[in-house]
Each structure stands twice: as C-alpha cells, then as structure tokens.
Amino acid sequence: MAAGSISEDEFWNSIISFLTLSSKIDRKWMIIDTQNGARYVKKTEIIKDTENKEHPIEDEDSAVFQGEESLDQSNLTWEYHILYSQSFSVPVLYFNVHTQNGKLLSLDEIWKKVPETYQERLSEDRWTFISQQEHPVLGCPYFYLHPCHTAELMKNTPAVTDKRHYIVAWLSAVGPVVGLNLPLEYGKLCAC
Template structure:
C-alpha cells in the first residue's frame, strides 16, 4: 500500500477511534453502514444539520446622467463617457445578503483510490439545494484563490455511492499525493497517526468542516 493511501482495514480502525471520541465529546458524528450484494457491511460516517453563516455580495453598475451623488452616499461613483462623448455619473451599487446554509457531510471509503472521500450536501433556509457555483461562493476566499485553477475538478457533483442521490464530492484523485506529503515516510500503517484526522483536518475547512482540537489526540497515540 502506497504511503499516501489507506487500506480499508485502516479506514475502519480510524472510523472506530474517531466515532468513539465524537460520542464522548458530543460532536455529532454518527456511524452508518451500507450492505452490498454480498451482504458485506461497509461503515461510513455522517454528520447532519451543520449550519454555516454565508454572506454574498452582488455589484450592479447603473449609469446615471441626472444625479450628482454625494461622496457620503453608500454607492461608488465614477465619470464615464456615453455614446455622445458626454461625461456622465455611473453608480455602482453593492448589495449583500446573509443567511444560514445547512450542510450534511458523509465520509466514505473509496476502494478505487484507496482513500476516504468527503461527500456533502448544502441547502438554503427554504430547503433549496445550493448549486455548485453557490457552493464555491461560500468557500473562504483564501481557498478560492488557491484552488481557482481546479475549480471544476476539486469539487464535483456525483451520485452518492450508497444512497444513489446527487451529492457534492471532494474529488479523491489528489488525496494520495496530499497524504504522501504530510504523513511520515516508512511508517507502518498500523502504527502511524490517525489517517482520517490528518486528512480531514487538511481538506475539511475548504467546505466549512473544521475539526475541534481534541481530535488531535488520535494522532499522538497508538490505536
């Protein structure tokens, strides 16, 4: 098994340790299982009803040839030339909207990539699902800048492998490379830090899923 990957057995051990600590700390993670055609039970983790405060801004430019605006107004003014070459005032209106979005996170093991995968859904207060573009608008600006060139490949919309419903997914194609860079080299997978915690701490904040510090104890002891 490559350093940056995790076996299914390691994933299951990590899930057990993670959920035990979550139960003790009342952090809200739950265990779910999927039964395949051969009646094998596969565990995965679920966290529901996570509220995130979202603020979005929209800017609208409105030509105004009749009104001279005071610098104390809440709009931005500049002079532009119209088709006749006459200078005219231009107003830029900035409107902000604020609301809470409700997220649900699932962590599933991918046998194809040998890594965990983060699936999630997000909806507005009226129950309407967020579009992919709205999900990107809710991502912190720091991560938007870093991931701009991977915008349409880092987060994709996929069918949930167990539920058969559309979910957003943090695509697992780069997970092994990421984990290869952060995990100690040459360490047996049965003895290394909790892969799940290390991985989730790295990718979760992109979509509003930050781990409390108490999970770090799982990286400082043998399981």
C-alpha cells in the same frame, strides 16, 4: 499500496478511532448502516449563512436551544459523509448543502462558500476539486471532494505512520475547504 493511501481495513480502523474521539469531544459523527449492507460516516451541521466567510459554526443542538427564530432562511444545513474509495484507496468527503426550505445549493453557490484563501489556491482546479456525482450508497446527487490528490496530500503527514489518526489528519486538511473544521481537541487527543 501507494504512499499516502490506506486499505479499507485501515480506513475502518481509523474511522473507529475517529468516532471514539468524537464521542469524547462533540458526539457529532455517526456510522450509518444501510439495508443493503453499505456503510458511511455522517455529520450534519447548521451553519449561519452570512456574507462573512469566516462565520462561526452553529450545531443542531445550539440552533434548537436558541429557539425557532435561529432556524431562519439564513441558515444552511451541511450534511457531510465519509466513504472509502476503492479506486483511489483513500477516504472521500461527500456533502450536500441546503437552505431551511430544502433547496439544494448549486456548485456555483457552493464555490462561493469556499473560504477565499482556498479559492485562490484552487482557482485552476476549481471544477475538478469539488464535483457532483451520484452518491455511491444513496444513489442521489452529492458534491464531493475529488480523491485523486488525497494520497499525495497524505503521504507526507505523520498520520501515515499512525493510521489510527489518518481520518483526523485528512479531515483537518480537506474539511475547511467546505466549512468542516474539526475542534482542536481532535489533534490534542491524537498527540497523546
């Protein structure tokens, strides 16, 4: 197996470790088991859509707590899924974004949500880094971060030696591109 990649068993062991951390930190991630026996990991967040790309993240609980007025049309619902790629032997981040009235964002609209620092670095790979395809479990269109460079990215990270924390290291590296920022507590607990 190539450096930086993981087996499917290692992937699920890392997912279990990640979910254990999530249960202590924010309880936002869960495993979804489908009727056909497939599984994936899911998180949903409501994020205020503002012109400022460094906007704070608002989770579902705080949106409900603040009342109906916080669920206006300027909020976007981001749904993230983590799956295992058999072809690349790495995790893949699938996601969709929709407005409060259910309208899915286009790839151009998604790209506008990518923080400027990443837009500059990814400008040449813009359309191959974030793509859209049929979700391998759900069978409907989802955006995803293409996994072709994941093993290369991960081969130089400490998580490769301790694969229990592979998912934390990987999400910390790729998640911010699409608004997914892990709280620092994940890294602190992994270091223990």
